Amino acid sequence: MKQTFFFFAISLSLNAQSITSDQLDNLKFRNIGPAVAGGRIHDVEVVPNAPEIVFIASASGGIWKSTSKGTMWKPVFDNKVVSNFGDMAISQSNPNIIYAGTGEQQNRQSTT
Structure with a gap:
């Protein structure tokens, strides 16, 4: 039985x-509704003159930056007191300045 399962797993991975x-x-971004799905990302911002640079603000994971159109991500707001963000904006005059709104955007008192 174990050999059959192993063979099946190997054949699936090869194909x-x-x-x-x-x-x-x-691929294009699209709205999938008001539900918070997919890792609780509250905001996505793209640098207008450099579309390969993308920032995300997450509910409990801080702010992350990608310089590869979202293929690789690095945290940019680690080791701070606040880690949940509800909104974010990139400065029009200087894309190195990010305005971040802290707080839980989808706060509720139950899990149902």
């Missing part, structure tokens, strides 16, 4: 399709 960056380049 798996890989995703290329060309396939990801054609």
